[in-house]
Amino acid sequence: MRTAGLATACGCAALTSLAIFGSAVPGVASASSSASTFGAAQADSRPYAPPTPKQSSPPPAAQSDQSCQPETKPEHAPTDESWAQKRLGFERVWPLTQGQGVTVAVIDSGVQPDHPMLAGRVPPGQFIDLTHTGKRDCAGHGTQIASLIGGRNMIDRRIPLSGVAPASRLLIIKLQNQDAPNNNDGALLPAAIHKAVDGGARVINMSLKVKNTPELLEAVHFAQKRNVVLVAAGGNQEIPEGENGKAYPASYPGVISVASLDRDGARAESSTLLSKVDVAAPGKDVYAATMQGGYDLAAQGTSYAAAFVSGVAALVISRHPDLSADQVVHRIVITADGNVGDFTGRGMVDPMQAVTAVLPEENGPASAPPAAPARFAAPAPSDHRTRNLAVAVTGGALGLAGLAAVAGVVLPMGRRRGWRAGRVTFPLRQPEEEVESVGPDGGTIGSRS
Numbered sequence: 001m002r003t004a005g006l007a008t009a010c011g012c013a014a015l016t017s018l019a020i021f022g023s024a025v026p027g028v029a030s031a032s033s034s035a036s037t038f039g040a041a042q043a044d045s046r047p048y049a050p051p052t053p054k055q056s057s058p059p060p061a062a063q064s065d066q067s068c069q070p071e072t073k074p075e076h077a078p079t080d081e082s083w084a085q086k087r088l089g090f091e092r093v094w095p096l097t098q099g100q101g102v103t104v105a106v107i108d109s110g111v112q113p114d115h116p117m118l119a120g121r122v123p124p125g126q127f128i129d130l131t132h133t134g135k136r137d138c139a140g141h142g143t144q145i146a147s148l149i150g151g152r153n154m155i156d157r158r159i160p161l162s163g164v165a166p167a168s169r170l171l172i173i174k175l176q177n178q179d180a181p182n183n184n185d186g187a188l189l190p191a192a193i194h195k196a197v198d199g200g201a202r203v204i205n206m207s208l209k210v211k212n213t214p215e216l217l218e219a220v221h222f223a224q225k226r227n228v229v230l231v232a233a234g235g236n237q238e239i240p241e242g243e244n245g246k247a248y249p250a251s252y253p254g255v256i257s258v259a260s261l262d263r264d265g266a267r268a269e270s271s272t273l274l275s276k277v278d279v280a281a282p283g284k285d286v287y288a289a290t291m292q293g294g295y296d297l298a299a300q301g302t303s304y305a306a307a308f309v310s311g312v313a314a315l316v317i318s319r320h321p322d323l324s325a326d327q328v329v330h331r332i333v334i335t336a337d338g339n340v341g342d343f344t345g346r347g348m349v350d351p352m353q354a355v356t357a358v359l360p361e362e363n364g365p366a367s368a369p370p371a372a373p374a375r376f377a378a379p380a381p382s383d384h385r386t387r388n389l390a391v392a393v394t395g396g397a398l399g400l401a402g403l404a405a406v407a408g409v410v411l412p413m414g415r416r417r418g419w420r421a422g423r424v425t426f427p428l429r430q431p432e433e434e435v436e437s438v439g440p441d442g443g444t445i446g447s448r449s
Contacts, residue, residue, distance in 0.1 A: 078287050105171040109138065109176045127172045149168070165312075203231065206230070209233060234257045259343055335354045
């Protein structure tokens with residue numbers, strides 16, 4: 001491995017693809033060189049030796065435009081949902097957000113823009129080629145990573161495969177080309193980060209590892225100061241690189257460093273034991289798009305794990321656009337499943353919790369609870385004291401009115417008599433005759449008086 005070079009932290013993607021589809025991709029020198037450049041070199045960890053250009057060869061850009069055209073291959077598509085997609089369950093978040101409004105920069109080997117999962121997702125203005133070798137993916141690695149982050153949901157084609165944030169905006173930055181004789185990707189990474197920030201990225205995925213340099217550290221600080229979430233592969237054990245084998249930029253503070261897990265939720269055997277790790281994600285036997293236009297079970301590697309986490313970051317930012325980059329990083333890390341093991345950080349990332357959890361430290365309002373069932377209001381209990389008071393007030397008012405009426409008659413009469421007592425004669429009441437009630441049979445049934 002070149003000291004200034006780049007090694008993607010994934011399994012030997014190109015080698016796996018070639019084995020599945022049965023023929024080499026034109027322009028790829030060999031499976032081993034592909035593996036060592038873009039992969040964990042699980043099958044071959046020999047140092048990358050770029051092919052020696054012939055004297056009569058055209059410039060790299062022209063050469064790449066011809067050699068990077070993949071052969072047309074029938075789709076080799078999964079029929080069952082992958083274990084990684086089932087385990088993460090990110091489809092449950094889609095009623096809330098699919099990553100819309102968020103730009104994710106994928107710094108890698110480019111993409112195959114006509115792949116069904118990526119067709120229409122990467123317009124020409126969103127593909128920046130720093131290698132000047134053409135806007136294709138000659139290694140296949142970038143196509144895989146982009147499909148996991150923001151690939152189209154293929155369920156309408158009866159393919160149970162989708163990117164984590166299918167509505168996010170992909171910004172592709174190519175800094176590695178399989179056929180370029182003078183790759184200088186380690187030096188290009190700082191420039192790629194600057195391009196990503198200038199392009200409006202809120203998330204930058206770096207499924208790669210390079211040496212620690214002042215230029216790279218400055219670029220990382222540049223992005224962090226501009227509220228960008230940085231996600232990087234934690235690195236694989238097969239490719240020691242840099243200071244004490246640590247992976248950069250994953251080892252920088254504030255960068256989400258991701259380890260890879262297998263189907264059992266344990267750390268994959270190739271995942272780093274040297275770099276810092278914040279969270280983990282699926283990174284073994286992961287289905288992804290291939291540069292031949294189909295799909296394949298990619299080899300193991302932290303590259304794929306990082307891609308899943310970048311997709312989750314896009315979901316979080318889309319749902320909570322006012323959060324700072326530091327808050328997004330904290331939310332993703334603190335809501336992981338907590339299944340802590342050696343070099344797995346806080347455990348498996350949890351998309352649903354990362355998006356919906358209420359964190360008191362954010363001082364934000366909780367999500368509105370579901371509406372309660374409608375109930376008819378019961379009549380208000382009567383207050384007997386109020387009712388009695390109303391009766392008393394009404395009775396008192398009537399009494400006063402009666403007294404006023406009597407006073408209106410009595411007072412004038414009293415003045416006319418000089419207030420002398422008068423006499424009133426009451427006639428004697430004569431007893432009424434008894435009246436009998438006669439029943440139907442002629443008998444008396446009662447009387448009243």
